[in-house]
Amino acid sequence: MDTGLEFPETVQYVQSFAKSRNERLKIAKAGNAFWDNVGAFGPPAKDFRWCCKVCKLGPLTTLIEENYRDGTVTIEGNRALESFARTDIGFVERNPFVPNQTVLNPIRHWIAAEVWGYIWMEDLEFNPLYEQDFERIGCYLCASCLGSEWKATGEIHPDLHAEWEASLGEWGEQVGVSPEFVRYGFWRWKSLPPKMRLVAEELQMKVPQMRSDSMELRISKGASPCVAGGFSMEGVLTVPHKRDFSQVAEALKTVGKVKFSPEFEVVMVKAGDGTLKMFGGGHISAIAPTRDGAQALFRAGAEAFLRGQLCTSCRICERNCEFSAITADGQLKVDDRRCRQCGKCVEACVVAHYYDKLVTAGEGRPAYAGVK
Ligand code: SF4
Numbered sequence: 281m282d283t284g285l286e287f288p289e290t291v292q293y294v295q296s297f298a299k300s301r302n303e304r305l306k307i308a309k310a311g312n313a314f315w316d317n318v319g320a321f322g323p324p325a326k327d328f329r330w331c332c333k334v335c336k337l338g339p340l341t342t343l344i345e346e347n348y349r350d351g352t353v354t355i356e357g358n359r360a361l362e363s364f365a366r367t368d369i370g371f372v373e374r375n376p377f378v379p380n381q382t383v384l385n386p387i388r389h390w391i392a393a394e395v396w397g398y399i400w401m402e403d404l405e406f407n408p409l410y411e412q413d414f415e416r417i418g419c420y421l422c423a424s425c426l427g428s429e430w431k432a433t434g435e436i437h438p439d440l441h442a443e444w445e446a447s448l449g450e451w452g453e454q455v456g457v458s459p460e461f462v463r464y465g466f467w468r469w470k471s472l473p474p475k476m477r478l479v480a481e482e483l484q485m486k487v488p489q490m491r492s493d494s495m496e497l498r499i500s501k502g503a504s505p506c507v508a509g510g511f512s513m514e515g516v517l518t519v520p521h522k523r524d525f526s527q528v529a530e531a532l533k534t535v536g537k538v539k540f541s542p543e544f545e546v547v548m549v550k551a552g553d554g555t556l557k558m559f560g561g562g563h564i565s566a567i568a569p570t571r572d573g574a575q576a577l578f579r580a581g582a583e584a585f586l587r588g589q590l591c592t593s594c595r596i597c598e599r600n601c602e603f604s605a606i607t608a609d610g611q612l613k614v615d616d617r618r619c620r621q622c623g624k625c626v627e628a629c630v631v632a633h634y635y636d637k638l639v640t641a642g643e644g645r646p647a648y649a650g651v652k
């Protein structure tokens with residue numbers, strides 16, 4: 281997996297490792313995917329790793345499909361002690377974003393000393409960066425890297441370091457946070473954990489509970505009874521405008537029957553007993569017989585809006601559609617004769633998952649509370 285953000289040492293190490301063993305090396309490359317998307321999503325955060333999906337899972341799914349039509353089994357070095365998220369990884373794992381891969385984790389119970397003991401015992405080559413104060417080597421600008429590792433990156437690769445620092449600085453200006461917010465690494469969380477709030481207190485810095493980005497969801501009317509009967513919910517979703525509104529209309533075909541007026545940039549969707557109206561400016565209005573129905577429809581509309589506007593062309597949705605109803609090679613296309621509105625492509629879509637972050641961003645704003 282070459283995310284396009286690898287250390288040059290890592291790329292070289294992988295190539296020489298494969299060569300020395302005379303092994304075929306297949307590389308799934310993300311190319312410029314990170315830089316193409318960072319403007320829309322903002323810097324990746326420990327609690328929002330859109331980059332993993334865009335730069336790893338998308339290209340990986342494509343590589344597997346192109347080379348191993350029946351799927352594949354991969355053997356990985358994931359370990360339970362690496363993070364809380366991995367605490368209970370099993371020997372066999374599957375990832376919903378990569379439907380054609382089964383992962384085996386044979387060393388999941390090893391501790392780091394055992395890994396290094398094995399490397400030395402077998403006299404294996406290892407990434408030279410481990411000898412330069414790196415404890416864990418991923419992408420060079422990873423939000424999860426240690427502050428000391430980021431400092432080391434600055435010494436070894438000042439160009440890469442400067443490029444990301446400049447990008448963070450630009451983002452900070454755009455969203456209106458202080459240079460200190462960026463300098464002290466608060467950007468690394470979307471929602472600050474208690475320890476970082478304490479740090480902020482000690483530094484006497486005012487920090488927002490939630491990192492602000494260029495996307496915003498404003499609920500103007502939470503799901504509530506409608507004069508005409510049923511329940512309705514309304515809001516406005518603002519995203520950096522990337523694509524033509526027709527793409528939103530296309531994504532909405534996975535929600536229901538779509539009527540689209542390109543001239544007025546308005547889409548009407550009939551989904552069961554509910555009706556959804558969406559406008560080019562991001563206004564969403566959902567009406568359904570029940571409160572839950574109105575909330576679900578609103579959510580479906582917002583997710584389609586995000587997909588239509590911010591699709592990264594990762595094509596993970598294609599692999600998750602068992603009816604071959606969707607294609608996303610540059611342009612989203614949904615074949616409404618095939619689509620069963622099963623929602624699997626939405627569940628697998630990194631961009632649609634941004635909805636949860638936007639909803640959480642409304643913490644403290646009661647109108648958001650009922651959406652999830
Ligand atoms: S709509 Fe499909 S191609 Fe686009 S971001 Fe979502 S999963 Fe990827």
Ligand code: SF4
Nearest residue numbers: 601619620622623625
């Ligand atoms: S997975 Fe396929 S059938 Fe299901 S909603 Fe998406 S496009 Fe339609």
